[in-house]
């Protein structure tokens with residue numbers, strides 16, 4: 001059963017009480033009161049100076065979405081993929097917020113969260129994140145057109161509107177007007193990961209592919225990082241967004257304060273009414289080899305596995321699908337990817353819950369045939385991916401934006417566990433795949449304050 005938790009105003013993540021109700025039973029009812037105002041400010045992240053470290057951050061320059069959130073007015077928890085589907089269905093169909101006063105013209109969310117890549121896993125560090133968790137922040141600040149807007153939410157009940165007003169007055173009076181001052185806190189990092197284990201798994205994968213049991217599998221590994229002093233998630237976010245303007249920078253915080261953050265280039269779905277935007281992103285080269293990438297057979301096969309899969313799973317959900325005829329190059333700071341943009345007109349009644357259930361995991365993070373690839377990962381990858389490579393993002397009535405949580409790390413104190421993967425097909429070479437994952441790890445290594453090494 002999916003559970004809903006409400007938290008007292010001012011509570012930090014983890015202090016949600018356990019009002020335990022069947023999530024679908026909530027449908028159509030209003031359980032939180034929200035209020036909003038406009039701020040004379042430019043940067044949601046600047047709120048750190050008065051509100052402390054945010055509990056969530058979301059910055060998608062492509063979609064002009066920037067949101068920071070503090071505290072937790074409510075949480076929805078899912079213990080399985082089925083429950084996650086129920087929660088997404090509920091949050092995308094029911095109006096969970098009753099607005100007191102002005103109603104925002106548009107707002108991302110207001111529910112933010114994610115889920116695990118797969119059901120099984122033994123890494124205790126993922127425990128506080130649960131299988132899936134979506135939260136309604138107590139205070140949130142976002143960009144609306146050229147302005148910043150702020151909202152406060154509290155559970156519906158006596159005095160709720162007064163509490164909302166008090167929170168808004170505090171936000172309006174104290175929110176810093178300028179951008180977050182840049183804080184350069186480079187530090188020496190101890191970095192370790194087992195190259196031998198990864199290369200052995202790649203070899204096992206190519207053997208299985210040669211036997212004809214798999215066509216593609218995306219193998220990932222963890223990189224353990226230790227800093228000289230605790231990492232400050234806000235500093236890491238500031239660097240991520242600055243260094244990765246083509247990516248979605250995100251932060252989600254678990255009940256014990258552990259941060260999961262990253263800057264991903266891959267959108268799983270941007271859904272609004274009947275419109276869907278998605279993409280196939282697979283096939284990678286260093287920027288210096290950008291011109292050769294489109295012609296490389298191995299990368300094209302890696303890429304086309306994803307395009308074919310998307311067209312196949314979206315077929316029954318869509319009235320019309322339009323995909324680029326040839327992949328384009330997506331250029332990031334130090335690497336390029338092959339990208340095929342896919343747009344669809346969805347059938348009546350299809351929503352984000354159906355899309356996530358049908359699409360995740362795409363062969364950009366799983367493989368083909370999908371079930372075989374997932375079984376292979378379970379047996380040979382030796383990694384609990386947790387929320388890495390899984391759908392994370394925001395959801396609200398009739399709209400949602402979910403990205404694939406790549407180029408990401410779980411951060412607690414001075415320790416970070418970073419995740420990187422690479423698509424393996426016939427002809428993949430273990431050393432080259434290692435180098436590709438090293439390249440991908442630079443996104444987070446740089447943001448954590450390390451040099452390129």
Ligand SMILES: C=C(O[C@H]1C=CC=C(C(=O)O)[C@@H]1O)C(=O)O
Pocket residue numbers: 218220266281282283284302337363364365406407419420421422423440
């Ligand atoms: C699995 C990852 O990247 C995926 C997305 C883009 C390109 C990929 C590739 O070329 O292998 C991967 O499919 C990762 O960054 O951990």
